[in-house]
Amino acid sequence: MVKNFKLFALLIPLLMLFGCSAMIEPRADIQRSVDYLRQDVEKLTKQQEELTRKVNELTSKSSQQETVSSPAIIPSEKLAIDDSSNLQKESSTLYDKGMELMKQGKFDEARELFAKFINEYPQSELADNAQYWMGECFYSQKRFEEAKETFEGVSEHFPFGNKVPDALYKAALCAGLIGKNDERIRLLKQVTENYPFSDAAEKASNLLSQIEKKD
DSSP: OHHHHHHHHHHHHHHHHHHHHHHHHHHHHHHHHHHHHHHHHHHHHHHHHHHHHHHHHHHHHHHHHHHHHSOOOOOHHHHHHHHHHHHHHHHHHHHHHHHHHHHTTOHHHHHHHHHHHHHHOTTSTTHHHHHHHHHHHHHHTTOHHHHHHHHHHHHHHOTTSTTHHHHHHHHHHHHHHTTOHHHHHHHHHHHHHHOTTSHHHHHHHHHHHHHHHHO
């Protein structure tokens, strides 16, 4: 009996040792699992940081290439200014060519260019001038009836143009040349009354004085 007790007494520490070992071992496995997971997270974090760095580098290079290779965007206002400049240049060329032809005595060709100018650039500051010079072309060809109508067209179509007083005065001259004296006087008075400070008004006033003396 004593012998069996001693044996049991020896077994108890061994059983306790194995029991503790069994309890400790699962905890060690959990710790190892945690360590493995921590390593995986650290590895993934590093990979994500590297990927972010590469994406940023590619984005930066792409932006630089677009800055170098992409054409500059021209504001609409600048386009409008450029278009206006080109139109002015084209219209001026057409107008100047008409003037040159008129000086050369090529009145029909000049008149056609002036008419084309008015048709294409009716808002130009030179539109009333072109109308006036068309009248001068007719006048130089002694086509006074047509000249009169063309001169009067300056005040009708371009009432605020600087050529209106001169055109009305020339229309008065044409009226006198075709025997329309009453209309001549009416046009001369229109110049003196409506444009008293113009050179044309001075000419009209002098002509009116001459007419009154004759009468």
